[in-house]
Amino acid sequence: TLAAPAIAQEAPTVTWRVTSSFPKSLDTIYGAAETMSKYVSEATDGKFTLQIFPAGELVPGLEAADAVSAGTVEACHTASYYYWGKDPTYALGTTVPFGLNYRQMNAWLYYGGGIDLMNEFFNTQNLHYLPCGNTGVQMGGWYRKEINSLADMQGLKMRIGGFAGKVIEKLGVVPQQIAGGDIYPSLEKGTIDAAEWVGPYDDEKLGFQKVAPFYYYPGWWEGGPTLSTMVNLAKWNELTPAYKAILSSACEASNSNMMASYDHKNPTALKSLVANGAQLRPFPQDVLTAAYEAAQEVYAEISATNAPFKKIHDSQTAFKRDAYLWAQIAEYNYDVFMMTQQQAGKL
């Protein structure tokens, strides 16, 4: 018998709307979706087009994944922890307090079965999850007054988003949900005592140091927050194998590309912030210890009644335990030596 001649299959034209949970002003995070879109378009000579829309243009930022799940739009670029109120398991696709750092998150996602575990859950939500961006460890926010001990956290009205609020309220903090543009006037008037945003690069644009000069670190609730592209499950399944591969590869590249972008921008922004009045402060040890214990309580409470959360959180925790053992050896000691040189003016 003769083999059938190969018929040239033309690549299909696919146009998706991708709603971002972020405004264009958060250009590095918003930019990760643009990078993904650019890579996909270039790889397909423009046949597979991802049109990125800023938060609010099609869908409110905090409802992006809901719109994707419902099929209103094909995909979104978001932080899955925004939806923790539907199910705390959502938070594990981004980060939880004292979670995995950037490199550990990638190791767990790409080699520790993390992506499959997350999709086992997200598929029940009609979503396909692709990691797509990371901020690295964020800062712990801006405070009008110094925090000298855990007692100073008591009664503090703090702008802090989402799942972290559930943990920090155990320290006596009163979490406030305030949109980005309203934070500065709230701090200025003293309606709130503190606010967290992202890190030096994004924070600098909002000028917080003028009204709340004490800039605390580390952001223990944001150890390696992973952004993601969430695709409507049916739309994902409709893609050709080549388009699935192109989108996956573009997201994996954008995931690392966004971290590189922040790592390039944050050092300059930090120097500028300090030159303009920001006063860097480490959180007191008793604050970190109490926060860590509060977080463990929250995880135990949720795990007692939520099997998917427990399964995924246990997997992350087991990997984290070993990863932080290894991190103490080569990486840590290399970096500490280099930091010592930096402090001595020898770098």
Added chain:
Amino acid sequence: TLAAPAIAQEAPTVTWRVTSSFPKSLDTIYGAAETMSKYVSEATDGKFTLQIFPAGELVPGLEAADAVSAGTVEACHTASYYYWGKDPTYALGTTVPFGLNYRQMNAWLYYGGGIDLMNEFFNTQNLHYLPCGNTGVQMGGWYRKEINSLADMQGLKMRIGGFAGKVIEKLGVVPQQIAGGDIYPSLEKGTIDAAEWVGPYDDEKLGFQKVAPFYYYPGWWEGGPTLSTMVNLAKWNELTPAYKAILSSACEASNSNMMASYDHKNPTALKSLVANGAQLRPFPQDVLTAAYEAAQEVYAEISATNAPFKKIHDSQTAFKRDAYLWAQIAEYNYDVFMMTQQQAGKL
């Protein structure tokens, strides 16, 4: 006038031979080339094929880039520092002693103009450079006897590759070039006193702890070694825009993917090595300080007569100085707190 009708352009069939500088037994490094190849093949329905060959099958491992430059093969997967003898500028595409760490290297490459700077040089060598993999900070190698101070390095016969040898010989070490498979018997017989390889995952396979149990850290000559896919410049220029985009995106994804793979494998390997007799030791501070000073001397010597080296090295150094300032704030303090929890058995 009427617009010309769009004519379906079929994607061309392109088959390249990619010679790796590594044996298949270094499966994580070799695997980065395989990941790149897989992503490219899947994205093009198999039309753009990168056939990966292990070191020695087509071309000896340390001559891979030469073969690409000469057009014998279209591309290679290599560490550009292997070719430092042709020009030390090659080394800057991988790493130099006390160079940028993994995240800093990516920030510099993708946002600090690094890729363009490297290609400005590599194009003169008939090569196009695409970062494609990283090991993270490596270990400082296996020693038959303990190193208690700089004096113990004097006269040490050590298997250490390439450019690092030029620095470490200033400490009185006698660098030896020995292929992977010959290291174990050389250590066993005492023909050499020490040997560096990669890190826990790769080192464990070779069983060095049985003959040289002291396992030192950090590998100060390997702070963030970047592997790369090097493409013959004419072959690169012949690619369609879509194929250039697909290969670039595949390399950027593989770059991060390889780091994730090591970060997943090394913790388990480290625990296993220690359980089997490896004794972890930090390099004495005077060794690190002397090595750092020796490295600065080498950079000054080369920079005095090699303008491309100076330009690129100065760019890396300027970024490193700021990056290690910022690294001391959020990332470092987050990780240190988590390491403290790990040590206390609370992670």
